[in-house]
Amino acid sequence: MIETHPSLAQQEFIEKEKQHRRNVRFLRLMLLVLLLSIWELCARLGIINDFIFSSPTRVTMTFIDMVKDHSIFVHTGVTVMETLISFVLVVGFGLLISILLWSSRSISEVLEPYLVMLNSLPKSALAPILIVWLGNNIKTIIVASISVAVFGCIMTLHTGFSQTDPDKIKLIYSLGGTKKDVLLKVLLPSSIPLIISNMKVNIGLCLVGVIIGEFLAANKGLGYLIIYGSQVFKMDLVVMSIVILCIVSAILYQGITILEKKIKF
C-alpha cells in the first residue's frame, strides 16, 4: 500500500534502500572498468602479449573498422536471424510434440527412452553428419541449433503438462468438457509460466546450437568470425566476436523477460 504521507522511519528506509541500489550499480560498473583497465595496462606494459591476448583498445579498433565497412552488422544479423528462426521452430515443435505425448499415454511411454537418449546425446557430435547430409549451409546450422534445444524443451513441457492439477481436469470433465477443453482451457493457460521460463532456456541453447553450426558450416555469422579469427590468428576479431555474442545473448534473454512481464497474470 502506498501511503500519502509516509512516516519518517519509512522515508529513511526508502532512502537507505535507494542508496544501496545506487551502490550496487556503481560497484558493478567499477568492476567492469577495473577489469578492462587491468587488461589494457597489462597489454601496454608487456606483461601479456597483446597479439595473443588482445586488449580493449585493439578490440575497439577492430569493432570500429568493421562498423565502417558494415561487415559486423551482416555477421551479427546472420547469427541473430538463425537463432530466432531455430528458436521459433524449437518452441513450435516442442509444444506440438509435448501436446501429442500428453494426449496419448502409449505414445509418450513408447517414445520416452528415445527422448531421454537424444536429450543426453552431445549434439555437437551430430554436426559433422548434418554437414554431409544437408550441405555447407544455413539448413545445417538451423537443424544443429534445433537439435540442441528441442529434446529438452519437449521433456520439460511434457513433465509440466503431466503435473497439471488433476482436480482442475476433473472440473472440466464435470462441466461436460472433453479432452480438447482440458487442453485449451486448463493445460495451455496454466502452462504459460512454464512455457516462458522454458523459452528463456531455449533462446540460450539455440544460440549455442547456432554457434556450433557456424563453427563448421558457415561463411557468415559470429561463430564463423570466431573460427576464422582463430585460424588466421586475429585474436582481436575473436575477442570482439565473443563480446558481441555476450551482448546479443543478453538482449535476446531480456526480450523474453519483457514478453514474460507483458503476459503476466
Add this chain to the structure above:
Amino acid sequence: MKPKLEVRGVSYSYHSLEGETLALSDISFTAENGEFLAIVGPSGCGKSTLLSLLSGLLTPDTGEILIDGVSQAESFSNIGYMLQRDHLFEWRTIMGNAELGLEIQKKLDSTSKEKLHQMLLTYGLGNFEQAKPSELSGGMRQRAALVRTLALEPDLLLLDEPFSALDYQTRLSVCDDISSIIKSTHKTAILITHDLSEAISVADRVIVLTSRPGRMKAIVPVSFGDDYIRPLMRRNMPEFSVFFNQVWKELQNHD
C-alpha cells in the same frame, strides 16, 4: 412422483497392478426433489468415489443410478459438481471463471451472460466481475465457484467437501451462505463431508457409510420443523445435539 435421484445397489472397485480394492458395496438411497442430503463416513469410505459415480465421471460395476427415473448414462440432466477447492483459474477474471461451464457447453450468449451478471450481483460479487480470483477472500471465491456451477442450471448439485479448504470461521459463514443459496433455488443437493456438525446443520437427511468398503450404515432424518432454518441457527437449537449424538453413535458402533 419419481425421486430426483435413485441409487440402487451400486458397487465400485478400483483396479491396480497390486490388486483390486472394493471402494463401495451395495449402496442404495434416494433423494427427493429439492432435498438436501449429507453423506458422512470415516475417511477412505469411498465418499468421493460415490460423487464421481453420481456425476457420471465413473461407471458403477454393479447396480444403477437413476436421475428422474432415467439411467445416469442416458440422462441429459445437468449435474453440478463442486470440488473441495474452488479451482478458480487465476488466468481468468471472476466473470471468465463463472462462464467456464457455459463456454464448454457452447451455451454462452448475451442472454446467458446477462443471467450470470445477475447471479454475480445477487451473490455479492457484482463489483468483482473483472477481478482476478486472487483478489477475493476464501468465502467469495467459494461463492464464485458456486456461480460457475449454478450457471449451467444443474438439476442436481454434488458438493464434495466444498468448505474443507476454508478456515473454521469462514467455513461456518460460507456453509450458511451457500446452503441458503441452494435452498432458495430449490435444488436437490448431496453434500459429502467428514464434519458431522456441518452435515446436521445443512441436511434434511444424513446418510452414514461404514469404512472401506463403504456400505450403507444408516439414514438419519434430521428435522428442525417445517420451515427452513439457516445452518448457523440450527447449530443453536436443542435438537442439534440430539441428532449429533445419533449420527455419532451410528459412526461409532461397528458391527
